[in-house]
Amino acid sequence: MKKHNFNKDILRAYDIRGIVDESLNYKDAEILGNIFSSSLKSNNKVVICRDGRLSSPEMSKYLIKGLKESGSHVIDIGIGPSPMLYYAANYFGSDGAIMVTGSHNPPSHNGFKIMKGVVPFYGKDISDIGDRAINGNWKFEDTGKVDKINIDQKYIEAMMNSSLISKINSNIKVVWDSGNGAAGKIMEMLVSKLPGSHILLNKEVNGHFPSHHPDPTEPKNLQELISHVKDNNYDLGIAFDGDGDRIGVVSAKGKIIWGDQLITFLAKEVLRESPGSSIIADVKASQSTFDEIKKLGGIPIMWKTGHSFIKTKMKEISAPLAGEMSGHIFFADRYYGFDDALYASLRVLELIHHNSTLDNFLNTLPEYFSTPEIRINCPDKEKFFVVKELGKVLEEKNYIINKVDGLRVTFKSGWWLLRASNTQEALIVRIEAKNKNDLYIMKKEIEDLIKIYDLSLN
Numbered sequence: 001m002k003k004h005n006f007n008k009d010i011l012r013a014y015d016i017r018g019i020v021d022e023s024l025n026y027k028d029a030e031i032l033g034n035i036f037s038s039s040l041k042s043n044n045k046v047v048i049c050r051d052g053r054l055s056s057p058e059m060s061k062y063l064i065k066g067l068k069e070s071g072s073h074v075i076d077i078g079i080g081p082s083p084m085l086y087y088a089a090n091y092f093g094s095d096g097a098i099m100v101t102g103s104h105n106p107p108s109h110n111g112f113k114i115m116k117g118v119v120p121f122y123g124k125d126i127s128d129i130g131d132r133a134i135n136g137n138w139k140f141e142d143t144g145k146v147d148k149i150n151i152d153q154k155y156i157e158a159m160m161n162s163s164l165i166s167k168i169n170s171n172i173k174v175v176w177d178s179g180n181g182a183a184g185k186i187m188e189m190l191v192s193k194l195p196g197s198h199i200l201l202n203k204e205v206n207g208h209f210p211s212h213h214p215d216p217t218e219p220k221n222l223q224e225l226i227s228h229v230k231d232n233n234y235d236l237g238i239a240f241d242g243d244g245d246r247i248g249v250v251s252a253k254g255k256i257i258w259g260d261q262l263i264t265f266l267a268k269e270v271l272r273e274s275p276g277s278s279i280i281a282d283v284k285a286s287q288s289t290f291d292e293i294k295k296l297g298g299i300p301i302m303w304k305t306g307h308s309f310i311k312t313k314m315k316e317i318s319a320p321l322a323g324e325m326s327g328h329i330f331f332a333d334r335y336y337g338f339d340d341a342l343y344a345s346l347r348v349l350e351l352i353h354h355n356s357t358l359d360n361f362l363n364t365l366p367e368y369f370s371t372p373e374i375r376i377n378c379p380d381k382e383k384f385f386v387v388k389e390l391g392k393v394l395e396e397k398n399y400i401i402n403k404v405d406g407l408r409v410t411f412k413s414g415w416w417l418l419r420a421s422n423t424q425e426a427l428i429v430r431i432e433a434k435n436k437n438d439l440y441i442m443k444k445e446i447e448d449l450i451k452i453y454d455l456s457l458n
Contacts (some may be wrong), residue, residue, distance in 0.1 A: 003136040004031045009380065010111070011130050013422035014122035015306035017102065017108040017111030020055045024110060026062040029100075031138075032112060033066020034131050034373065038138040040095045040116075041175030045091055046072045049085035049242045049308035051182035052205035055110045055235055060100045061110070068144035072096075078207060081244025082113055082314065083340035084155045088338055089118050091154060096121075101182070101243040103217035113243075119315070120308035128208045134246075150233035156190050162334045163346040165194070166423040172196035172352060173234040176345075177225045179214030180206040186342060192351070199228055214241050216248020217326055217373070219256060220299035226254040236358055239349070240341045247341035249348060250359035260285035262348070263323035264292045265361055269351055270296045270321045270333055280322035280330075282306075282314055283405040284373065284418060284430050304405040306422055307339050309442050325373070325430075369439045370412070376455050378427045383420040386427060386453050393449065416446060429457060 006028055016032070020293035032220060037044060043208030046067050060076070065076050065089055073240030077088050082099045082172040096116050102109040114121035114369055132138060178184040184203040191198045201224060202211045212221045218241040225237040239248035249257040255454065257265065259280055267279050271293075278299040280404035281289045291298035303313050303322075310322050310330060320333035329344040387406055391453070392403055394409060402408040406419020406428070421428050429446060433439035447457055 004131055004133040006130050008186055009425075010128070010299070011126050012304045014120065015113045015423075016126060016129075017105065017423065019111060020059075020110050026058055026318050029059045029062040029112075030069075031133055032074075032129065032136040033063045033068075034070045034140070034351050035132045036096060036098065036114065037067045037070035037072040037144070039132075040072070041256040041345070044072050044095040045075065045092065047075045047077060047094045047097040048084060049077045049080050049082070049097075050101070050249065051081075051102065051418060052079055052180070052207050053102050053110055053208035053242075055066065055308045055375070056085075056100050056207070057297045063098060064102060064146055065217065068146060069080035069142050070144065071141045074144060074210065076146055077151050078148065079182055080152070080155075081186060081240070081342065083245055083342065084151070084186065085113075086118075086336065086338040086340070087152055087155050087158055089115050091151060091158075091445070098244065098379045103243050104213070104246065105211070106215075108211060115311075122306075122308035131230050139182070146289055152186060152189060156186065156193070159190065159340070159343045159346060160193065162343065164350050165346070167333045167350045168346075169352060170195040170197055172349060173198075173231065174303060174349070175199045175225055175228045175234050175237040176203075177201040177203065177237065178203055178244070179239060179242065180204060180209050180211060180214075181214040181240060181242040181244060183240040183342060185344065186244070187240065188445070197234075199232065199234070201228065206368065209242075216241055216246060217259075222248055222250055226250050229371050230254045235350075235352060243329070244341050245339045247329060247344045248327055249358070251362065253359050255359060255362060257358055257362070259323055259325045259327040259329070260289040261362070261365065262327070262329060263321070264289050264365070265351065265358070266323070266329070266347060267298060267321060268296055271296045274320045274333055274378075275320075278317050278319040280310060280319050282310065282324040283402070283408050284325035284428070284434055285323075286368060286370065287415060288368060292365070300406075302402060302404060305419070309338060311338060327382075368432050368434060369436050371430060371439070371443070373439040374425070374457055376427040376428040376429065376450070376457065377453060378425060380425050382453070383425070383427050385418050387418060388456070390449055411442070414442060416442045418450075419448065427455070
């Protein structure tokens with residue numbers, strides 16, 4: 001019986017990812033296909049999509065080989081964003097779906113996002129893949145087949161049918177930037193059907209990412225977008241990450257609308273249509289997000305960071321809207337409940353018509369002082385230990401702690417968060433305060449707490 005060992009570092013909390021030819025190779029892709037197919041019913045159907053990274057065609061080829069070897073009917077929809085795969089899983093009623101993508105990671109990285117049916121495949125499901133590989137627990141019957149099907153137009157129609165295009169201001173002016181990522185082609189097709197004036201940046205799919213890295217959470221990656229918005233006097237700019245599941249938005253004045261602010265902006269209309277609903281934001285979101293949702297008559301829910309965790313929680317409590325600081329936005333009111341940056345962009349455009357400008361919206365939010373997301377390098381085997389031990393220390397101080405995902409410690413003057421990253425060998429810190437002095441005090445406290453583990457915020 002054949003056996004296989006995956007590098008333990010690539011099996012993450014809600015996906016599989018690694019550095020190609022170092023921690024992740026093409027044989028891994030084939031064995032993943034074998035094991036995933038074997039975990040499904042006989043004569044199963046699996047949809048495959050890939051991003052535009054240089055290694056993705058070969059990674060996809062070996063993944064499909066493995067699925068076919070173990071009996072799957074594979075539907076290959078080609079290059080596209082992750083949300084197109086999620087849509088395809090619903091459209092075809094597949095038993096599973098796998099996206100070959102490195103998301104917003106460097107060009108040398110790649111990985112897999114997996115669905116079983118139309119729900120996320122994560123946590124124990126992913127760790128079980130490693131166990132099955134070690135035990136050689138997969139079947140080989142080579143009875144599968146592969147069909148290549150283009151669903152680009154179907155996906156675009158689904159987005160447009162679930163949004164209110166008629167509400168979009170006919171004079172709106174938007175700059176778009178797909179960052180040479182997998183959303184470029186769909187972005188171009190979608191924008192051609194919208195009213196208003198549009199400028200498209202970096203629309204060609206290019207795995208070298210020549211203009212800038214496709215990660216809209218980093219301000220430096222939005223500078224080109226901001227310049228075009230301001231130089232052309234456009235109303236806003238919209239950016240996507242490498243696989244099109246995260247959105248970045250900038251205002252006419254070039255101000256960045258962060259993910260938690262975007263949740264607040266979108267919540268008003270969602271709660272108007274679904275009064276009293278629960279709205280989910282991840283543990284990294286500003287306190288103002290939860291406060292504003294409550295003011296709007298909604299029930300704010302703080303939840304774990306990670307698209308798989310958020311989607312599962314949404315379904316559990318029937319939340320119509322959820323979002324993360326990182327720009328994952330999920331709609332389940334008129335849409336499918338998965339994170340789709342292209343669809344989210346349509347919902348943003350709907351509201352620009354009603355809520356005046358994004359700059360006006362920002363002016364309504366209370367002013368807080370906060371750090372960006374601070375990443376502290378910390379090995380996987382240590383990061384969870386540090387969080388656990390610090391939790392004990394903070395409990396002895398009788399601090400108010402939310403442990404839904406790491407440690408979120410709340411004070412009258414603000415809050416700070418320390419959690420273990422689910423995707424990197426790192427601890428994540430974020431701090432928010434009502435004034436700069438309190439921000440400094442909280443930052444100093446974290447420094448003092450982590451230095452005993454030879455860690456630093458700098």
